[in-house]
Structures are given as structure tokens and as C-alpha cells.
Amino acid sequence: MKNTHFHIKNMVCSHCAEVLEEKLSQAGFKIERIELGELYLSEALDEQEYGQLVNLIQDNGFDLIDDENSRIVEQIKQLIIQQVRSNTPMQKNLSDLLTDKIHKDYQQLSRLFSAVEGKSIERYFILQKIERAKELIVYDEKSLSQIALELDYSSQQHFSRQFKKETGLAPSHFKDIKENKRTSIDQL
Known part of the structure; x- marks a missing residue:
């Protein structure tokens, strides 16, 4: 019998958890709860069920973490x-x-x-902040100074320097071109 607590790689948002929960429920797994990166089942699994769980998790773009x-x-x-x-x-x-x-x-x-x-x-932290900044810039709901503040930069200038260093573009230029230059956060 396998345990009931599993760690899952690439689960990066609440939507990921919702999708996985739906797929697991459809497959008949009894879920106690799902949190980012963790799955808790109500019942222990036998070897066949565990294999089914691994396949279902992998089919949905995630992986179980063993070590x-x-x-x-x-x-x-x-x-x-x-x-x-x-x-x-x-x-x-x-x-x-x-x-x-x-x-x-x-x-x-x-x-x-x-x-x-x-x-x-x-x-890794800087890369995550830059990807979040790109997302916020593309949404066009906040000014660059608001984005810098939200992402804990000491100033808009510091944010702009780091953004340009990582992307090759000033945030204002990125905002102007609005090309799809974002990277999936699980690829960072």
C-alpha cells in the first residue's frame, strides 16, 4: 500500500490544482485536499492504483516527486x-x-x-519576478511604478534596469510592443 500524501511537481497555480482535482475525481480517486504542490488522498493506494495515479498526473503535465x-x-x-x-x-x-x-x-x-x-x-526569484512583470505589463492595468512596487523593487529605476538586463527591453518598450514574449513559469 502507498501512502496518502504526495508531492507534485509543476503545480504552479490554483487552476492547476483545480484541473488535477477534477481529473482525479473523474478517475475515482478520493481526494482529501489539494494544495499547491501537494495532494492528500483519503485512502491509501495499492500498486495498481498508484500506477494509475502516476499516469494520470503525468498525462496532465505534472510529475510526482519521490525523493x-x-x-x-x-x-x-x-x-x-x-x-x-x-x-x-x-x-x-x-x-x-x-x-x-x-x-x-x-x-x-x-x-x-x-x-x-x-x-x-x-x-530563480528574479526570473519569476520578471515573468510576473511581463504578465502585469501585458494586462495593461497598472503603471510601471505600481508594478515595481508590487514586485518589491526599491524603485522603478531598479525594476527597469533588472527588466532590461533580463529581457533586453526596457519595460516601457515591452509595453509598447506587447508581443508574446512571456515564458511559462514552470519553464524557468
Whole structure:
């Protein structure tokens, strides 16, 4: 029998959780709850049901995470994505946020993340912020200074410099051309 708690890779938004919940329910799985990156079933699975679960999860663009290191890296990613998309200023710096939530030393988390992902936690955080900025720019509902504030930049100038460094375009130019230059956040 398999356990009832599973970690899922690439589940990056509430819509992902809703889609997976619908598919799993249709397949007859009894779901206790689904959170970003985690699935809780009401009943343990036998080997055949587990195989069916793995296939269904993979068919919908997700993966099960089996090892502890991958779980920690996915947890880091989920926390960063949640923070970037929360529309609220960070109350503490990123390293403190991660150590408080994951209960591990930041240096250990940083080394693990870099080894698994091939980039630093800070680089991943910047990439997520830039993708969120692109999304907000394309929506055209907020000014560049509002976007900079929402994404915790110290100033619009800092935001503009980092945006240009990452995209090759100034935010104002990106706003003018509005081409589809966004990247899916699970591809970062």
C-alpha cells in the first residue's frame, strides 16, 4: 500500500490544482485536499492504483516527486511563486522566508537548489519576478511604478534596469510592443 500524501511537481497555480482535482475525481480517486504542490488522498493506494495515479498526473503535465531533495526544491519554488504572485510586499527577506517555512539552513537550501536546478535561488526569484512583470505589463492595468512596487523593487529605476538586463527591453518598450514574449513559469 502507498501512502496518502504526495508531492507534485509543476503545480504552479490554483487552476492547476483545480484541473488535477477534477481529473482525479473523474478517475475515482478520493481526494482529501489539494494544495499547491501537494495532494492528500483519503485512502491509501495499492500498486495498481498508484500506477494509475502516476499516469494520470503525468498525462496532465505534472510529475510526482519521490525523493526528499526534489521535494525541498519544489517547496522552494512554490514559496517563491506564491510570494511573487501574492501582490503583497515581503515582510522579510527571501532567505528568512525560506528558512522559516522549510526549517532548514539557508546555505543548505541554496546549495541544494543550485545543484538540482543549475541556478541560484536568487536567480530563480528574479526570473519569476520578471515573468510576473511581463504578465502585469501585458494586462495593461497598472503603471510601471505600481508594478515595481508590487514586485518589491526599491524603485522603478531598479525594476527597469533588472527588466532590461533580463529581457533586453526596457519595460516601457515591452509595453509598447506587447508581443508574446512571456515564458511559462514552470519553464524557468
